[in-house]
Structure formats: structure tokens, C-alpha cells
Amino acid sequence: MKTNILEVPFDNLTKEEALTKLLEFLDSNKNNLLVTPNPEIVMEANGDKELLKILSEADLVVPDGIGIILAGKIMKNKIKERVAGCDLIFSLFDKMKDTDKTVYLLGAEPGVAEIAKSNMEEKYKNLKIVGVHNGYFDEKEEELIIKEIQDLKPDILLVGLGCPKQEKWIYKNKDRLPVKISAGIGGGIDTMAGKVKRAPKIFQKIGLEWLHRLILEPRRIFRVKKIPLFLIRCFKARS
Template sequence: MQEVRLGNNPRIKLLGAEVDVLDESQTVSLVNEYIKTNTPLHLIGVNADKINAMQKDPEFSEIVNSCGVINADGASLVLASRFLGEPLPERVAGIDLMQRLVELSGKNQYKIFLLGAKESVVRQAAKVLKDQNPTLKIVGVRNGYFRREEWPLISKQLKELKPDLVFVGITSPLKEYLVEFLQADGNKSVFMGVGGSFDVISGKIPRAPLWMQKSNLEWLFRVGQEPKRLLRRYLFGNITFIWHVIKAKLSGNVKR
């Protein structure tokens, strides 16, 4: 479903993905316009892993590129954009953007819904966010353990609650297919995928130290936390991503 694009920011085509030339503050301002005008939005962050997945799954690629706001949520993507001659301003980290949007919601009395992770984790994340933002309106939480057959029930719940923002902490590409279904079913919220942010916010897992975040080494910290699950993914995933970057450089496949 091709979404309405608000704002006049440029967008580049990078390794098969449409990416908005936006920094974090510009993204927050733009999302605010979507909420104020009641315009549906799928806000997505693209990283090396998503780029690799898009090369193999045309339907997934179509969903990503149809989103109204597409951020570069990965240092590798920002570095690739510079190497390919179309530099993006910065990495817009999903968890940081989520925190900024939560603050915006508390200030403007926007309603939010948390969807994903384990029940104990998502409820603890909601408590932490509420403690940090006392005026925040959290209208509902739901864990991420459900079958596709339950998607209509989730849609029904969201239609009843009418949240302005829905943060979705579910693994890709299932997350993107779920949001596509919810939007096609008439939900007009701003949907944002937040990966494992609920785990970090709840305190279940720590985030990388600030110096590692600023040095583009947050991925290495994650590998250290879960080496069995992530080492192979990052090792082979990064090699594949670098190969896509090299091919794009040779072909000139990046444009505004």
C-alpha cells in the first residue's frame, strides 16, 4: 500500500531501498505532522539486514519502499551512502527515535500502544516509559506471541483504542507484513517497528555504552551479548551487504 508522503525532504535510492534524507529531529517533526493530520504512516528503519532481505524478497521490498518515512537505522547504511556519493545525514537509531516520539506523545497527549516482546517485558517497558513520562497515555500493551489467525483481533483492538502511535517490537519481516495488514484493515495510526527496544527499555538487556554507539560499534556489543545467535548473522550478513555496496558502486546504482 503506497502511503501519502508529507514533507518535502529528498529521498535517495540506495541498494534497492528508498531512504529519506532526514536526521532524528526532522523525523520527529515529520511524524508529528502525520499524527496531527490523522494521516496513516508506516515508519520504518532500514539497516544492512533489511537491505539483504529486500534483495531476496520482492514483496518485502515493495512494502519497505511504500512506507511514508524510511530512515537509515544502521551505521553501515550511512557509511555506504557516503561511499556511494549520496551521503545521509546520520543514523536514526530506532530506540532513540522511539524515546523522542514517546516524549512528544507525553507532551502532546498522544495515545500510544506497545505491541511485541514477552508479556512481562512489554509491561515492564510500559511502566518504565510511564515513570519517565508521567503525562504519557499508554492505552494498551500486547505481547508479540500470537498467530497470523489472531491479526484481525489485534486490528479490532487497535480500532477500538485508536492509538496515535503503535510501537511494534516484532522480528522482521513478520513485523512489516503485520503492519501492512493492519493498515489495509483501516487502522490510521503511526506504526513504527522498534526491534528489541522493549527489551532494552525494560532493563532485560543493556544497551551498548555511549562511546560504542558514537563509534558505530553497537553491533559488536550486541554480538557480545548473544554470540551464538548473532555472530553468524552479522559475519555473513555484513559480507553480503558489502558485496551489494561494491556492485552498486560499479554500476552507479544510487540516485535521488
């Protein structure tokens, strides 16, 4: 069942239900796109028709951000729960760790994806990350990256180029990528590498992970300021 928030159709699923969906994707014969919009991305999509089209056509759209849950209440389109993209990917890794399913990481600064690979393979024993590449590449190198992915045929491609670049990159190359799941994960590779620390569990549980990030990175205030504007727009859309 879909829940529409400012034109973006969210799958109204719990984290466990979303994980089950991803496991089904792993047994499919197509490249399934996972997107994890937060309020900032929804606002971006409202001014970017290409991004909105991508989000609307994605195979799984989960609400990454407490602001999306609040928006559902405001618009009387209740969403079951927040499904943090990072948590969902880690849960998927846990399910994959003793299987033959494989992962490719694309994004972050040079050297970071290699550390992320090492950390994830240490944390999730027997997880198979078959390839990595940083997020700084030109058109010529892009073709080499795509060729490598075609040769390796990973089951999952995780792209950390920031929104909307990562979603547009995946969408543009979707038919050339022989994977089962493609997902834009923003700063997820930095998190896997330990470069960005996640909020304490209590902050995550009560939906204040954004506040923890703001305390650590005050420059994010310009991004956080979009949340009240997002909620105001939701109130207006309801009336």
C-alpha cells in the same frame, strides 16, 4: 529527498528532521508507516519482493545502522546521519509525554510489554500507553488485538515481531488500524523493558552499538557476517 541504497529508498534526514516528520504525522488523517532498515534488512529486502515493496512505499524510511551510512559513502549517495529507530521513538515519547497522544505496544514475550509500558510511563511522565499485547498470537487472537486497537484508537502503534514479520503484519492490516503512525521496532519492546541493555553512549556515538550487542550475544555473529556481504554488494552496485 530520497537516497537509494540497493533499491531501498532512504529519507535523507537528520534525527531532528525525522522527528519533525513524525510530529507532522501525528496531526495527519492517515496511518503513516515508519521503517528503520539496517544492512541486514536491506539484504533481506533484496531477496524478498514483498518486503522491498513495503519499504519502498513506507512514509518514512530512516537509516538504522552505521553500515547504511558507509554504504552511502561507497555509492556516493551521502546520507546525513544514522537515525537509530530506538532513539527516534524515545525522542517522540519525550515530545508526547504531556499531550493527549497515545501509544499501543505489540510484541515481545508474554509479560514484557507490560514492563515496557511501566518503564516508559515512569521515564516519560504523563506518557499515555493505552494498551499492550505480547507477540505470540494465533489468527483468532489477532482479530481480537485488531479489534482492541480499533476501540482504543492509539495515535502510535509500535510492533516488535522482528523483521520482516512486523512490517508485513502492519502492511497487511494497515487500512484496519486507526492510528497515525505504525512502526516495526524489532527488539525495541525488550529494550524498553530493560531486558536488552543498550550499548554505552560512546559505542552509540561512534557507530559500534552492533559490537556491544555482539559481545553480549555471541550468537549474533551470524547476523553480523551479513554486513561485509552488504558492503561488497554496494561496491559492486557502484561500479
